[in-house]
Amino acid sequence: LAHHEFDAAIELASAGEHRFSGATSPAYANMVGPFGGITNAVLMNAVLMHPQRQGDPIALTVNFAGPVADGAFEIEARPVRTNRSTQHWTLQLTQQGSVAATATAVFALRRDTWSRGEALAPQGMPPVSALPRAATSGRPAWAQRYDMRFDEGELAVPFDGQEQPHSVSRLWVRDEPPRPLDYASLAAICDSFFPRIFIRRRAPSPVGTVTLTTFFHADSVMLAEQGDRHVLGTARALNYRNSYFDQSAEIWSDGGQLLASTHQMVYFRE
Amino acid sequence: LAHHEFDAAIELASAGEHRFSGATSPAYANMVGPFGGITNAVLMNAVLMHPQRQGDPIALTVNFAGPVADGAFEIEARPVRTNRSTQHWTLQLTQQGSVAATATAVFALRRDTWSRGEALAPQGMPPVSALPRAATSGRPAWAQRYDMRFDEGELAVPFDGQEQPHSVSRLWVRDEPPRPLDYASLAAICDSFFPRIFIRRRAPSPVGTVTLTTFFHADSVMLAEQGDRHVLGTARALNYRNSYFDQSAEIWSDGGQLLASTHQMVYFRE
Numbered sequence: 385l386a387h388h389e390f391d392a393a394i395e396l397a398s399a400g401e402h403r404f405s406g407a408t409s410p411a412y413a414n415m416v417g418p419f420g421g422i423t424n425a426v427l428m429n430a431v432l433m434h435p436q437r438q439g440d441p442i443a444l445t446v447n448f449a450g451p452v453a454d455g456a457f458e459i460e461a462r463p464v465r466t467n468r469s470t471q472h473w474t475l476q477l478t479q480q481g482s483v484a485a486t487a488t489a490v491f492a493l494r495r496d497t498w499s500r501g502e503a504l505a506p507q508g509m510p511p512v513s514a515l516p517r518a519a520t521s522g523r524p525a526w527a528q529r530y531d532m533r534f535d536e537g538e539l540a541v542p543f544d545g546q547e548q549p550h551s552v553s554r555l556w557v558r559d560e561p562p563r564p565l566d567y568a569s570l571a572a573i574c575d576s577f578f579p580r581i582f583i584r585r586r587a588p589s590p591v592g593t594v595t596l597t598t599f600f601h602a603d604s605v606m607l608a609e610q611g612d613r614h615v616l617g618t619a620r621a622l623n624y625r626n627s628y629f630d631q632s633a634e635i636w637s638d639g640g641q642l643l644a645s646t647h648q649m650v651y652f653r654e
Numbered sequence: 655l656a657h658h659e660f661d662a663a664i665e666l667a668s669a670g671e672h673r674f675s676g677a678t679s680p681a682y683a684n685m686v687g688p689f690g691g692i693t694n695a696v697l698m699n700a701v702l703m704h705p706q707r708q709g710d711p712i713a714l715t716v717n718f719a720g721p722v723a724d725g726a727f728e729i730e731a732r733p734v735r736t737n738r739s740t741q742h743w744t745l746q747l748t749q750q751g752s753v754a755a756t757a758t759a760v761f762a763l764r765r766d767t768w769s770r771g772e773a774l775a776p777q778g779m780p781p782v783s784a785l786p787r788a789a790t791s792g793r794p795a796w797a798q799r800y801d802m803r804f805d806e807g808e809l810a811v812p813f814d815g816q817e818q819p820h821s822v823s824r825l826w827v828r829d830e831p832p833r834p835l836d837y838a839s840l841a842a843i844c845d846s847f848f849p850r851i852f853i854r855r856r857a858p859s860p861v862g863t864v865t866l867t868t869f870f871h872a873d874s875v876m877l878a879e880q881g882d883r884h885v886l887g888t889a890r891a892l893n894y895r896n897s898y899f900d901q902s903a904e905i906w907s908d909g910g911q912l913l914a915s916t917h918q919m920v921y922f923r924e
Contacts, residue, residue, distance in 0.1 A: 443865040443919050445715040447758050449735040449742040464753045465719040472719040483734045488717050490864050494896040503892040594760050595713040597867040599900050599919050601893045622773040623871045623912040626764040630869050642893045647917050649713050649869050
């Protein structure tokens with residue numbers, strides 16, 4: 385497997401007990417600072433790399449407490465409680481002693497049990513090959529790291545200020561170049577949906593995710609089966625009110641299995 | 655206003671800088687230990703009571719790391735970063751030095767901005783007066799602290815093992831006796847939906863929420879307008895797989911405004 389920019393971006397070095405050091409990657413830069421999804425992924429990676437880690441991810445919540453500056457950062461990842469089947473983590477991402485992000489994670493050993501889907505995978509999606517790759521020119525660097533193929537709810541180019549009745553998007557998405565899906569890349573993809581207010585208003589505004597929660601439904605076997613093919617993503621908002629809106633998204637395998645669901649609150653200005 | 659059991663259950667005493675002491679309340683007991691919603695509420699209350707608190711709740715994530723025993727507990731609530739409009743908190747609930755819950759919260763000062771609903775309030779709900787109050791006999795104490803009136807998806811009595819095609823519930827719910835809605839009681843109501851697997855399978859199984867995230871869309875004016883009348887709750891699951899399922903819920907005002915949306919991952923055994 386050739387070296388992938390994603391792996392370089394989430395690379396961490398051990399820096400003592402419960403501590404890791406890393407650095408932002410220009411390849412995953414956003415308008416200002418790094419793409420939130422790569423921060424989500426590198427916090428996930430700190431737990432994945434931790435020698436005391438037990439089991440696979442069930443949930444990860446990342447709070448974006450302040451701007452992440454381009455450059456070095458440190459992550460503290462601490463297993464605060466390990467039970468027979470679950471393990472609870474608290475994390476902080478700091479730069480020069482200032483907290484840029486806090487996080488909590490739940491990992492667990494799963495057992496084979498009665499299982500059912502309840503939500504349905506989006507129906508009627510055209511095949512990947514029938515949809516053009518979304519343009520990335522003029523977009524931040526991170527957007528060029530994804531191959532996105534929209535069936536609905538693409539970012540308008542240019543913005544025309546025509547308010548839409550809803551903000552639903554459906555698309556095929558994968559890392560670009562292709563990379564086998566794992567928990568870290570899935571965590572990043574969960575934040576790869578453009579802010580819903582851009583889809584709804586078709587107008588620019590300053591925005592920033594303040595908190596992002598991701599639930600992992602896939603086990604490692606399902607991720608391996610997905611390989612490096614496109615996953616199906618869908619996103620929407622429930623409500624925009626007085627500086628904040630929410631955004632929910634689902635990531636489905638191309639075989640129709642729910643891999644992750646994710647929810648965030650986003651700050652906006654007019 | 656008469657003393658309400660809810661206020662007694664979330665009561666905290668200052669126990670030093672960033673520290674509070676409280677105790678579980680038999681009035682909000684679950685099958686084992688306290689109702690998760692009251693733990694959600696008391697953690698919210700620690701931030702609300704903190705002298706450095708700025709603004710209103712935007713998001714609260716509580717991780718149920720281990721069982722909460724009946725009796726005394728201590729909460730540490732620490733403002734890890736205060737920005738111009740947002741404030742980020744980390745919390746821990748401990749009993750005799752053992753971590754029973756971790757949490758993070760985001761508070762913020764909101765501004766008047768462009769605002770829109772996107773999700774619709776459930777349509778066609780019968781008025782509160784047209785629905786009977788759900789029975790509470792044989793239920794844990796906490797369930798008796800709520801007046802629930804189901805339009806759909808009530809807990810089957812008795813369980814008959816008839817698996818249902820989905821787990822959607824819609825109901826009117828308020829504190830019993832009535833109590834004016836505030837952020838703490840809204841946080842508790844967000845966890846008052848019975849575990850979706852009980853609705854789906856109509857069969858008992860050991861369950862436990864491992865993580866609960868709540869987004870607050872309401873400002874304090876909207877909560878005051880709601881007063882002590884029933885709010886409209888709706889809940890569903892996306893997926894049940896190998897020991898875990900997710901559960902999402904929305905709380906709407908009786909005037910059709912989204913007050914809160916909430917998402918949890920729940921452990922289950924067969």
